[in-house]
Amino acid sequence: MIAKKVAQANKLAVDNGVEYLVNILESEAPELLQKREKQVKRVGLPELVNAEPGKVVLRFAPNPNGPLSFGHARGIIINGDYAKEYDGELILRFDDTDTTVKPPLLEAYQSIQQEAEWLLGFTPHRVIIASDRIDTYYAHVEIMLDGGFGYVCQCTGDEFRTYRVGMKNCPCRINTVNDNRQLWQQMLDGSFAPGEAVVRVKTDMTLKNPALRDWPALRIQDTITNPHPRVSIGSKYRVWPLLDFQSAVEDHLQGVTHIIRGKDLMDSTRKQKLLYQHFGWSYPETMYWGRVKVHEWGGFSTSQMRKDIEHGKYLGWEDPRLPTIAGLSGTGIQATALRNFWKELGVTQKDIAVPLATLYSHNIKIVDDDAPRIAFVRDPVKLTIEGFDEADVAVPTHPNNAELGDRIIDVSSGVVYVERSDLVNKSLRLKEFGDFEISGTTATFVSKERTDKRKIIHWVSQSTSDDGTLIQVLNDEICHINGRLESHSLSLNTPVQLERIGYGVISADNKVVFTHD
RNA sequence: GCUCGUGUGGUGUAGCCAGGUCCAUCAUUGCGGGUUUUCAUCCCGUCGACCCGGGUUCGAAUCCCGGCACGAGCACCA
Structure with a gap:
């Protein structure tokens, strides 16, 4: 009976379209029409269960056997974000109870606190050191x-x-x-x-x-x-x-309400719950995430990195090839990009492998609007300008952000540098300067305005550039690419975009570290 | 071996608990196009997925059972 009616209704829907049924319902039984929006993607992290705003306590508990890595960032960011969202507290706890297998590193106590703060954008509310307890x-x-x-x-x-x-x-x-x-x-x-x-x-x-x-x-x-x-x-x-005991007791003592950690610790939760029963305590709510790998890096273990550094394979924890927070920030990845990246992955229990491109796209979104454009000429070739009388040219610092103003480039010396590989073409346009015809090492000025579709290249003036270096990781090697870097007064760690090359970060007056395309 | 967990496009992710406008969300990547005095940014378009097999139901990505695959724990590491 019911089946028949439903079949009838379904047939009506097919024959006359769903609109037809909706109309009938609207006139006959509007209360049945529950508005169900088209599917929307949930934004932000899922809600915490049993969470009372203002009373949430979370923690992040690394072993200070090295500074923080990319993977640790997840723990800090997710726990920290929940603490912030629920107006609660985040505890940074150093689980430094192993002196033999994974011995702590003295410097890490300091660096982890700094890196945690950098990642979070705020200072953890409490810091606990297990060896003090x-x-x-x-x-x-x-x-x-x-x-x-x-x-x-x-x-x-x-x-x-x-x-x-x-x-x-x-x-x-x-x-x-x-x-x-x-x-x-x-x-x-x-x-x-x-x-x-x-x-x-x-x-x-x-x-x-x-x-x-x-x-x-x-x-x-x-x-x-x-x-x-x-x-x-x-x-x-x-x-x-050992971890299971120390962590369990400390979580209770600190009033931790929610534990969010790797699913490799699921049995740890079960062990600890048994201990809590003995003590008559109640266990915090727990959430888990799966293992994360990055296509380009594979896995990353602090112990292994420590060994490689000690054996001289890497320069140190801040080596740009290493998936450490120090390495990442040194190559110009912004804390906000890391935050957005991890929040987007959320807290699923799936084991996943993500490409670096995802992180980079987050970084571009953070950096591009404000990154000053600056020219770096690799393999520079000196060209003498002919037929141009003005003393300087004005070049916008950012094509879409006029607030950043112009760079005034002095060309009165009549000498510029361009990249050798660009010289396969003899008719070229020096960006924001003019069209030129190249013959040998002289560039003859043709026009300030564009006269044709000739290729546009970047360049620097001799008098407003210095010898400089682009530091870029290629095939797991750190390459120092020498060239001419446009003179600038940007401070250290400013994210920039090297025109026609990619994004980078100022690491010294005449050095730029490459971030990504 | 025992125990636990996970399977949605190339990669992630939403939806799953409370089955129906889900011919499945959003992002990223790829491809195509547009804007642009950068091989950048931005914009538009496009390709592309519910692990498999049963069952329940008028109806299953969603519930149940069984497989399969992958991962983790069983450390006097964290």
């Missing part, structure tokens, strides 16, 4: 041991792995509170070497997910051989929390 973590270990939901385990890694896959309890699991208390003191006082004892969170060895079975919370590190790089910490502690 070890005593607090110890206090929570003691609660855990006393509460019977943690124990000191003396099994080797291999032994425990066998228990984990076999879903069997390890012998240490039945330690009494007193046993654990005593063993804990022994961990602290140096009776155990690294690997001889760990503190575990007691969950359940029969849990479906093997990752969650009695997971390790703290371990011993040889901080005599590998002292913590912060002098105030150095060799002070032997027992260090």
